[in-house]
Amino acid sequence: MEQPLESTGNAGSRKRSGNPRRLAVRLLKWTLALLSCVALLLAGTRLLFPGAIQSWAAAGFAELLPHYLAWRAGTGSFKGGVPQRQTLQVTMRDGVSLSTDLYLPTIPAPYPAIAVRTPYKKEEGRIVAEFFARYGYAVAIQDVRGRHASQGDFYPFRHEVNDGIDMTRWLKKQSWCNGKIGSFGGSYLGFTQWAMATGNPEISSIAPAFITANLYNGIYRAGAFGKLTFLQWCLTSYGRYGDTGGAAGIQKGYRHFPLLESDDVALRDIPFYNDWVSHPTPDSYWQDLNVDQRFAELRAPAFLTAGWYDFFLEAQLQDFQLLQRTAPSLVRENTKMLVGPWNHSFFNPNQKEYGIQQGWLEVIPFEFVKEIKAWYDYSLKGIPNGWDRRAPVRLYVLGENGWRDEQTWPPPGISDHLYYLHSGGKAQTLQGDGRLDREMPAGEEPADSFSYDPRDPVPTRGGSHGLPESCGPVDQRDVEGRPDVLVYSSALLGEPLLVLGPVKTRLFASSTSPDTDFTAKLVDVFPDGRALIVCEGVVRARYRNGFEKTELMEPDKVYSFDVTVGNTAVLFKSGHRIRLEISSSNFPRYDPNPNTGADITVERNPVKASQQVRHSLQYPSALILPVMKGD
Secondary structure, eight states: OOOOGGGSSOHHHHHHHTOHHHHHHHHHHHHHHHHHHHHHHHHHHHHHOHHHHHHHHHHHHHHHHHHHHHHHHTOOOOSSOOOOEEEEEEEOTTSOEEEEEEEOOSSOSOEEEEEEEESSOGGGGHHHHHHHHTTTOEEEEEEOTTSTTSOSOOOTTTTHHHHHHHHHHHHHHSTTEEEEEEEOEETHHHHHHHHHHTTOTTOOOBOEESOOSOHHHHHEETTEEOHHHHHHHHHHHOTTTOOTTTTTTHHHHHHOSSGGGHHHHHTOOOHHHHHHHTOOSSOHHHHHHOOGGGGGGOOSOBEEEEETTOTTHHHHHHHHHHHHHHSOHHHHHHOEEEEESOBTTBOOGGGGGGTOOOOTTOSSOHHHHHHHHHHHHHHHHOOOSSGGGSOSEEEEEBTTTEEEEESSSSOTTEEEEEEEEEOSSOOBSTTSOOEEESSOOOSOOOOEEEEEOTTSOOBOOSBSSSOTTTOBSOBOTTGGGSTTOEEEEOOOOSSOEEEEEEEEEEEEEEESSSSOEEEEEEEEEOTTSOEEEEEEEEEEGGGTTOSSSOOOOOTTOOEEEEEEEEEEEEEEOTTOEEEEEEESOOBTTSOOOOSSSSOTTTOOOOOOEEEEEEOSSSSOOEEEEEEETTO
């Protein structure tokens, strides 16, 4: 046994060695000296062998990162070593070959397989593939048709059903496959999963994240085009390779009229962008791309991942609800959903405003990694890990900053609380007199007015869009200083208020134009004045009664507008305020309505509109919050 320091040397050395502070200093000095030697050695090696040291560093990081991720996520020890990648050509039914990277576990076959189909270059999925392969899953990552190393021509979403089914059939024929096939991926990769699962008995489970099976509902919101997100995506994702510099001229594209030419002035003409903006209603074009109408054909249960600040959230929740109504019982009973505080790429710095802290090296949330691993173990390996007893919906509550389990969405036990709009006719800006309370207007109140100019729209600040650096819970006070924004705030809350479900606004309004938009934002106002956006929505007047036919307005006539502000889970804490912002634009989150009543796709000459919002006994405009009873 090693002797204690005090038993060696003379009394003086015992005294020095027994001083904890001196011990710490000596240890620090030796550590720094050792690190300096290592640094010098590495620097010298790098000068002599630059390629080798970089490859060693990359290999070391690639080895350590999966272990760290497994440890932090609690997914257990790996079952095998690092798999080797092999690239194969998989032939589709029409003879087109799609390039596919295959990662096979180092443990004996056969294995369940995880299929990934991507337009973003299959090599980018290497770390994910190696992670799951080391748990005994074969992983196949395929460039979709017309992208990168795959043959054919690229048209987004058009070929994913047939190509996805052909890929799973190929996987099932392989000698190393045990017949169980799952899938993985978010955004476009998530849509390929919905596509390959429709009418396909070969696939056992899917895990689409941040995507919808109804593309129209994701790209449009109540008839308004998601210009910020999808013009940017089209500019960077067209053709075989896209254009990473395609967004350089995007500001010109955002502000250009007509909408049809926004791609041309930003970069170049993109045919599928033209198709998207030329079909502003869910017509046959979108029905041919969507797959949600085929949920009755699903045989694979799904694990859905969504984010409160993701632009696909509303459509994703509609998918979940439709699936629960129309899918076979086996699919309904085993389908689960995870909704986190995330945006389209999980994390961004703005989430810190809500106290949401990203862990060290937590590029992918540890909660998600743990859940997805448990899903594959249950659905592909049959491991009895309790997944079948997990609540169908697990959601993160903003403000409370914790997870909550529910049986359905919206959850049972909520009731609508109406907060009526009031003012003395001067609700413009944060300095105005707009207020919210539970009391219905007793009589006449002056209407609130503002001017909406499509060439000077209200700028987007945070919320649910596709730019990770600027989305999320962003402070709204700068836009609340604009005269074209109406601001209605509650009194300080005396007790917490838990809001779970779809937030709506019933608006009674008029316009001098035959068509226009009205936008609404729900805002959480902190004691220090910060006004963080929770959710937002829009209604396009011509579609206020549905998409069956266009209904223009008579000038200055009051109409009722139901604005779906958005689904959320948020705890408004005691001492906070509830705020509602009303305007006619949220730019470039949505394409600005030109107000003319003509075809928005080709309208070149937008006009200003004078808007009025009414709140009176006859026109009781209100914010409608789904409040959880007993919370």
